[in-house]
Amino acid sequence: MPVGRAGSVSSQPHVLVVGGGVAGASVAYFAGQRGARVTVVDTGLHAASQVPSALVNPVRGQSGQVAAGAVEGLRLTWALVDALGEAGVEVPHGRGGVLRPVPDDRTRQKFERNLPAALPHRWLSVQERPPELAVGWAHALWLPEGGWLDGAAFTAGLLKLSGAEVVRARATAWDARTVTLDSGKLLRGDAVVWCGGSVGAGWAGEGGTHRAGTLLTLDRAVTEVPFSFGAYLAPAGTGGVLGATFEAPTPTWKEPALPLPSLRWLLGKADALTDLSGNRVTGRWSGSRLAGLTAGRGADGVWRLAGLGSKGFLLGPLHARHVAGDVVAALRV
Ligand SMILES: Cc1cc2nc3c(=O)[nH]c(=O)nc-3n(C[C@H](O)[C@H](O)[C@H](O)COP(=O)(O)OP(=O)(O)OC[C@H]3O[C@@H](n4cnc5c(N)ncnc54)[C@H](O)[C@@H]3O)c2cc1C
Numbered sequence: 001m002p003v004g005r006a007g008s009v010s011s012q013p014h015v016l017v018v019g020g021g022v023a024g025a026s027v028a029y030f031a032g033q034r035g036a037r038v039t040v041v042d043t044g045l046h047a048a049s050q051v052p053s054a055l056v057n058p059v060r061g062q063s064g065q066v067a068a069g070a071v072e073g074l075r076l077t078w079a080l081v082d083a084l085g086e087a088g089v090e091v092p093h094g095r096g097g098v099l100r101p102v103p104d105d106r107t108r109q110k111f112e113r114n115l116p117a118a119l120p121h122r123w124l125s126v127q128e129r130p131p132e133l134a135v136g137w138a139h140a141l142w143l144p145e146g147g148w149l150d151g152a153a154f155t156a157g158l159l160k161l162s163g164a165e166v167v168r169a170r171a172t173a174w175d176a177r178t179v180t181l182d183s184g185k186l187l188r189g190d191a192v193v194w195c196g197g198s199v200g201a202g203w204a205g206e207g208g209t210h211r212a213g214t215l216l217t218l219d220r221a222v223t224e225v226p227f228s229f230g231a232y233l234a235p236a237g238t239g240g241v242l243g244a245t246f247e248a249p250t251p252t253w254k255e256p257a258l259p260l261p262s263l264r265w266l267l268g269k270a271d272a273l274t275d276l277s278g279n280r281v282t283g284r285w286s287g288s289r290l291a292g293l294t295a296g297r298g299a300d301g302v303w304r305l306a307g308l309g310s311k312g313f314l315l316g317p318l319h320a321r322h323v324a325g326d327v328v329a330a331l332r333v
Contacts (some may be wrong), residue, residue, distance in 0.1 A: 004234055012036045012037050013331035015324075016047045016189035017164070018171045021049035022223040022312045023305045024195035025155045026320030028162035029080075031193075034328040038164035039187060041171045042181055046199035046255075051151035051243075052215055053236035059143060062229065064100070064111030067311060071118050073318040074145055080158065080317055081149060084300040089157040091149055092237030098146030098226045099130065101137035101273065108139045120144050132223045132274045133165035133329075148226050148234040149313060158317075167303050170203070176301025191327050193303040198290035201306065202253025208307070209291040213245030214266065215310040219280040239282060240269050245289055245310055256286035295319045296326070303327050 013036045017024045019032060020042030028038045056077055058070035067073075081091050083157040102108045107122075115121055124140045133140065150192045167187070174194060190240045194200070201208045221240035226232045231244040246265060247256075270276055292307040308316050 002240075007280050013191065013328060014039070014189040015327055016174075017195055018042075018174055018179060018192065018194045019195035019197060019200055020044070020159055020166060021047040021157070021195065022155045022195050022316040023149065023197065023308060023320060024193070025049075026317040027164065027193050027195055027305055027324045028164040029158045030324035031328055032162040034162060034324060036324075036328050036331075038162060039167060039189065040159065040162075040164045041167045041169055041181065042188070044168060045150075046288070047155070048197055048289045049151050049155040049312060050285070051287055052217060052285055053148050053234045053241040054151040055098060055146065055232055055234060056145065056146055056313055057100075057146050057228060057230060058314060059100055059111065059115070059121070059141065059228070060310070062107065064114045064141075066114050066116055066119060069315055070115070071145075073311075073315040076321065077149070077313055078098050078145075078147075081154065081166040084154070084157040084161060089160060091153045091157055093147060093148035093149035093154075094225065094235050095145075096225045097142060097144045098228060099124075099146075099223075100141040100143065101133060101229050102139040102141060103137050103229070111141060127289065128186070129212055130223060133227060134272060134274050136272075138317075145159065147222045148228070148236070150237045151313060153237065154313065165226045175300060184240060190331050191303060193305065193323065193327060195305050197270070197306060198253050201290055207251055209249045209251070210253050210288050211245045211249045211291065212247040212254065212286060212288040213243060214256070214258045214262065214284060214286040215241045215243030216266070216281050217241055217283040217285065218263065219282050221272055222276065222279055227273045231266055231273070233270060233273055233278060235319055240279075242266065244269065244274075253288055256288045258284055258286055259260040293319070295323050297330075301330070
């Protein structure tokens, strides 16, 4: 039987979540769905999940890797977008597919080796390709169930729908049942789930693989559906974006920036995808993501969902559903 805040026995488990990005918001949502009372402690600072337009793209990188759970993950993300819409929380998104141009036969062969039959996909003929795609791509893979969404709106929507209490503070210490805030206040619960992302791992002094990247926000969407190879072009809630996580990996979190040579790299990747003339840059968003998935309970008794890499919106909710289910089940035993 879970122990409540004042140490009393309560039938409703109380879950404390550190971090309110897509990982923490999804854990809060699914723990709430399973009957838990949830408190999320979040600074609201440096969340990778604030990304203005994130791809929901099951075929990854330049070798076409498909992560385990990718098909289930993307369908769950879209189901959550629908649930948010039904609850009156609109998340700007587009679910009209993702285009993965491929430069040569060898790369196509790599993609083909990775593509599971369960993932709807089709190689487009030259005539079928969107007119905005630059010439010179040997192949173009069409992923009809992919798309893009506004990361900030999706995350905020999940947090809202979770019904969790949100405490705007920095957690300075945590163990299996308590979280200490920077004010010195101690929160007590029945379980703690750490979802601090790249910045949180940095603050906690943990080693890891952090990778920063940048999105240029554009005055209009250059393409109707996202194009992705190296960098991605996608529509956004307002206008469009051009971006990628492309800085060299670092072992600690660093405040994300856009070095000038990176801008050159990004524009080069974009030029290979489409003709950008006539588009205006309206702003810049930079963030950092953490690689190396951890999802489950650690030896210290603290649960954890972190290291979502570049798949936060593809797999974050799916992993969160598992973790939240396990947390609540463990408390009900
Ligand atoms: C440029 C870029 C482009 C990307 N594009 C895509 C994409 O197209 N598709 C995709 O699926 N993914 C994409 N990602 C990856 C995705 O954004 C991340 O995988 C995901 O957002 C990570 O979510 P998270 O909740 O683990 O961490 P975060 O979103 O970083 O959230 C962590 C939160 O915890 C808070 N926090 C940390 N420590 C503490 C503490 N001690 N006390 C209180 N609060 C704390 C932080 O302030 C923050 O709000 C991209 C990332 C970047 C940087």
